[in-house]
Amino acid sequence: MTEQTANIGIPVISARQSDSPTRRRIRAVTHNPMAMAGLAIIIFWSVVAIFSGVIAPYDPLAQNVEDRLAAPSAQHLFGTDELGRDEFSRVIYGSRISLPVGLLVIVFAMVVGSLIGASAGYVGGIYDLLIMRVADITLAFPPIVLALAIAAVLGPSLNNALIAMIVVWWPEFSRLMRGQVLSVKNNEYVAAATIIGISRTQILFKHILPNTFAPILVKASLDAGSVILTIAAMSFIGLGVVPPTPEWGSMVSSGRFVFYSWWLTTFPGLAIMTVVLGFNFFGDGVRDAFDPRMLGS
Amino acid sequence: MNLFAHIVRRLLLMIPMLIGITLLLFIVTHMVPTNPLTVILPEKSLNDPEIVKAATIKWGLDKPLYQQYLIYLGNLLHGDMGVSFKTKNPVTFDLEQFLPATVELSIASFIFALLIGLPLGIISALKSGSIVDHFTRVIALLGASIPPFWSGLIVLFIFWFKLRWLPGPGRIDARMAAPPTVTGSFLIDSLLAHNMPAFWSSVTHLILPAIILGWFTLAITARITRSSMLEVLQMDYIRTARAKGLTEWVVVIFHALRNALIPLITIIGLAFAGLMSGAIMTETIFSWPGIGRYAVMAATNLDFPAIMGVTLLIAVLFMFINLTVDIIYTIIDPRIREM
Numbered sequence: 144m145t146e147q148t149a150n151i152g153i154p155v156i157s158a159r160q161s162d163s164p165t166r167r168r169i170r171a172v173t174h175n176p177m178a179m180a181g182l183a184i185i186i187f188w189s190v191v192a193i194f195s196g197v198i199a200p201y202d203p204l205a206q207n208v209e210d211r212l213a214a215p216s217a218q219h220l221f222g223t224d225e226l227g228r229d230e231f232s233r234v235i236y237g238s239r240i241s242l243p244v245g246l247l248v249i250v251f252a253m254v255v256g257s258l259i260g261a262s263a264g265y266v267g268g269i270y271d272l273l274i275m276r277v278a279d280i281t282l283a284f285p286p287i288v289l290a291l292a293i294a295a296v297l298g299p300s301l302n303n304a305l306i307a308m309i310v311v312w313w314p315e316f317s318r319l320m321r322g323q324v325l326s327v328k329n330n331e332y333v334a335a336a337t338i339i340g341i342s343r344t345q346i347l348f349k350h351i352l353p354n355t356f357a358p359i360l361v362k363a364s365l366d367a368g369s370v371i372l373t374i375a376a377m378s379f380i381g382l383g384v385v386p387p388t389p390e391w392g393s394m395v396s397s398g399r400f401v402f403y404s405w406w407l408t409t410f411p412g413l414a415i416m417t418v419v420l421g422f423n424f425f426g427d428g429v430r431d432a433f434d435p436r437m438l439g440s
Numbered sequence: 441m442n443l444f445a446h447i448v449r450r451l452l453l454m455i456p457m458l459i460g461i462t463l464l465l466f467i468v469t470h471m472v473p474t475n476p477l478t479v480i481l482p483e484k485s486l487n488d489p490e491i492v493k494a495a496t497i498k499w500g501l502d503k504p505l506y507q508q509y510l511i512y513l514g515n516l517l518h519g520d521m522g523v524s525f526k527t528k529n530p531v532t533f534d535l536e537q538f539l540p541a542t543v544e545l546s547i548a549s550f551i552f553a554l555l556i557g558l559p560l561g562i563i564s565a566l567k568s569g570s571i572v573d574h575f576t577r578v579i580a581l582l583g584a585s586i587p588p589f590w591s592g593l594i595v596l597f598i599f600w601f602k603l604r605w606l607p608g609p610g611r612i613d614a615r616m617a618a619p620p621t622v623t624g625s626f627l628i629d630s631l632l633a634h635n636m637p638a639f640w641s642s643v644t645h646l647i648l649p650a651i652i653l654g655w656f657t658l659a660i661t662a663r664i665t666r667s668s669m670l671e672v673l674q675m676d677y678i679r680t681a682r683a684k685g686l687t688e689w690v691v692v693i694f695h696a697l698r699n700a701l702i703p704l705i706t707i708i709g710l711a712f713a714g715l716m717s718g719a720i721m722t723e724t725i726f727s728w729p730g731i732g733r734y735a736v737m738a739a740t741n742l743d744f745p746a747i748m749g750v751t752l753l754i755a756v757l758f759m760f761i762n763l764t765v766d767i768i769y770t771i772i773d774p775r776i777r778e779m
Contacts, residue, residue, distance in 0.1 A: 280460040283755045287717040288735065292751045293468055295739035372587055376721055379589045380736050395590050399725070402601055412590030420585040427581070 171432035178428020184421025192238040199232035203389045212404050222406040224397070233389040234410050240390045241418060244301065245371035248308045252370075253363045255309065256316025261355070263317065264324030265347050275321065278314035286311045287373050294382040304374060304383040312370065319362055323355035357433055364429045368422035375415050391415045446770060450763055461755050462516065466509045469744045512748075521752070522745030526737065531749035535731060539753075540624025541611060542723070542730030546715050548646050549654030553711070557658040561665025562697065568670065576662050583659030588718050592652045592725035599648060606644055609727035613641040649726040656714040660707050668700040675699075705768055712761045716754050 172178050191198060207227035215222040221230035263274040281289070290307040297303035327333065328351065336346050375392030377383035384390035386397065391411040398407025486492065496502045500511050515522065521531035564573035600608045611626055612618055619629035619638050627646070630638035672678065673696055681695045682688075719732030727733070731750055738746035 276456075276460060280457065280464050283457060283461055283759060284751065285714075285716040285754065285758060287720060288751055288754050289468075291720070291735060291739045292465070292747050295742060295747060296469055296744075368585060372585070373717075375587055376589060379587075379721070380724065381740055392587070392589075395587070395593065399593055402597065405597055408590065408593045408597075412587060412594070415587050415590065416582075416585055419587075420581065423581055423585050 168432040172428050175428040175431065177424045178432075181421045181424025181426070181428065184417055185425060188238050188242055188418050188421065191235060192242050195236050195239055199229075199235040201229035201232040203228060203233045203236040204387055205229075212401060214404075215406050221410045222404065224394075224404075224407055225401060230394075230406060230410055233394060234391070234414050236389045237391045237394065237411060237414060238418075240301075240384055240388065241371055241375065241415070244305065244374055245367055245418075245422075248305060248312065248370050248374065249363050249367050251305075251309045252312035253316050253359060256313035257320040257352075257355075257359055259313065260317030260320030261324050261347060261352060264321035265328065265343070265351065271321070274317065278317050281311065281314045282318075284311075286369075287376060290373065290377065291380070291382060294377055299382045299385055301384045301388075304377050307377075308370065308374060312366070315366075316359060316362065319358055320355060323358060324351055327351050327354050361426075361430050361433045364422070365426035368419040368426060371422065372415065372419050443770060447767055450766065454759060454763070457759065458756070459513075462513060462752065463509070465748050465751055466512060469748055470505060470508070516752075521749040524738070524743055524746040524749075526741045526743045526746065531745050534734065534746065535749055535753055538729060538731045538734045541728055542719055542732060544625045544627065545646065545649055545653060545719065545723070545728060545730060548650035549652075549715065549718075550657060550711070552650050552654040553657035553661050557661030558665055560658075561662040562669055562692065564662070565666045565669035565673065565700075566692065573666075576666065580659040580663050583655045586655070587721070588652055588655075589721040589725055591655070592649070592722055595648050595652060596725070606648055607641070609725070611642060611645055611728060612638060613645075616641055649722050649728055652725075653715060653718045653722040656718055657711040660711060660714070661704065664704055664707050665700065668703045669696060672696045672700045702769075702772055705765060705772070712758060716758070 205228060207223070209227065210219075210223050211225055211227040213219055213223040213227075215230075219229050219231060221234060224230055224233070259274060260278075263271040290304075290311045293307035293310055294304050297306060324347075333346060333350055336350050341350075374383055375390075375395075378390045378392030379396045381393070381396065384393055386393055391414050394411035395408050395415075398404065398411070401407060500508050503511070512522075519532055521535075523529065524531050524534055527534055560572070560576045560579070564570070564576040567573060596608060599606045607613065616638055619626060619633045619635055622629050622632050626642035627639060630636075630642055678691060678696055681691045686695075716732070719730060720735055721732070722728065723730045723732035724736050731753065734746065735750045735754070737743070738750055
């Protein structure tokens with residue numbers, strides 16, 4: 144488009160109006176180099192997770208005390224840890240925990256939070272009031288602080304860390320979904336559906352929810368990185384995945400007491416960073432695609 | 441007065457929130473399968489019915505749950521959060537001991553974040569698309585992606601272990617006595633005591649944790665400053681200022697920045713949540729005796745009164761910071777009061 148058309152106030156998108164909005168958004172993501180770099184990183188780690196057994200040269204749990212705390216070499220790319228386990232294999236196998244666990248938490252929080260939020264927005268009244276106060280109260284805590292308390296109370300294990308994370312993460316999805324439902328609820332097509340006698344549940348699932356997904360998915364992709372980071376942090380403290388399972392956060396933690404063996408903290412930390420960076424790049428790209436104000440800024 | 445009524449209303453709304461927060465915490469710490477007695481008592485005493493009975497009565501563990509909650513709430517109103525299972529001190533006392541270190545670290549990291557983040561944000565808005573702009577974006581993304589427990593270890597390894605430029609974990613040199621407590625801040629207290637070596641030691645100990653903790657705040661500061669500057673720079677009054685023939689830096693500093701900073705105030709609340717989460721990790725790495733480390737100790741030791749106390753303190757601090765931000769915003773931008 145020329146500069147002139149932009150100046151006289153014709154919307155910039157006019158040139159592309161033949162496209163559907165969804166297509167335009169997908170193109171905005173695929174044409175965003177950072178988002179694509181993020182996606183590449185995510186795909187890379189997913190492949191690593193799926194083929195861990197093939198890629199890893201050693202058993203991640205096999206100890207070899209004679210070869211303990213060996214520096215990186217051709218034999219052990221990332222060196223060995225205090226029990227002589229191959230650090231490279233452990234980092235490779237670690238992807239089998241961080242990625243699925245992060246996705247599981249975000250999907251559960253998204254589904255549970257959205258359903259609660261949607262029902263609150265649609266039903267309204269006392270139910271809505273109660274649900275939203277519970278959400279407010281949960282949001283009054285910084286996420287990791289409450290997750291820490293819950294995980295501590297339930298006892299250190301991966302499952303409990305998962306539960307703690309979902310408990311902490313659902314309210315934001317609920318709030319978002321509730322707002323969406325409230326704004327969609329008063330549209331004419333919903334009124335039309337009510338008039339022709341469609342049940343409330345059907346209206347909610349068939350007519351309201353499909354129109355509210357975009358911002359929820361954007362939030363999910365933006366949050367995935369923080370979720371993975373928080374789970375790694377909980378394992379680091381000792382309230383998530385427990386040894387000997389190879390998990391990046393707990394690997395950094397066990398490496399911090401053998402300071403001169405820098406490889407024990409460096410490599411699992413780099414793994415966490417790249418995965419989170421990948422999700423953040425991708426999430427940013429998705430957010431930009433769905434928020435036209437951010438385009439081109 | 442309108443503003444006064446607004447503040448009073450917000451304060452009143454905090455009461456049900458506070459009750460909700462304590463109730464949620466109480467439910468969380470009491471729905472456990474773990475028997476809290478295993479944490480209160482040494483393993484040997486668990487087989488001694490006399491000791492078990494005495495402890496149960498002392499902690500109110502034999503009463504119905506709602507009574508335990510009411511006892512807890514009543515004690516809380518008297519400033520009593522119970523006694524820590526682990527340190528054997530009243531939790532309130534512990535928190536008083538640990539809070540100043542966190543406050544000092546948070547303020548230092550906030551200053552670091554603003555000193556670096558503001559100029560980065562301004563320059564990347566003025567030179568949008570330049571190298572500085574890309575650099576800022578990368579710094580911001582790294583700030584949200586690097587695990588602080590890892591970056592903390594890496595900087596310790598480089599600047600303490602390898603280069604020996606900066607001291608290791610802790611608030612002050614282990615061979616030095618802490619300055620006599622007046623404010624709880626080692627920097628201020630050592631100055632008040634005219635103890636320059638202690639002051640210098642505290643400053644050098646503060647540098648690494650403040651940078652690690654401040655990075656997240658730096659990231660949001662730079663991003664918000666950038667986008668809000670970009671918006672303001674397109675305003676008519678900026679064009680007017682330029683048309684008047686003012687030099688570019690006068691326009692940027694006195695006309696644009698002043699208005700661009702308003703949205704920045706709202707991020708203080710957000711940044712505080714980041715600081716608290718970061719403090720948990722940073723204080724653990726740097727052996728910093730603050731409430732973040734206290735929270736980790738409490739959580740890993742199943743120290744229920746301490747967990748409830750420290751989590752409650754953080755939630756209440758969080759609420760008050762958000763309230764303060766809200767009030768400052770209302771004063772600056774009166775349109776909000778009518779909403």
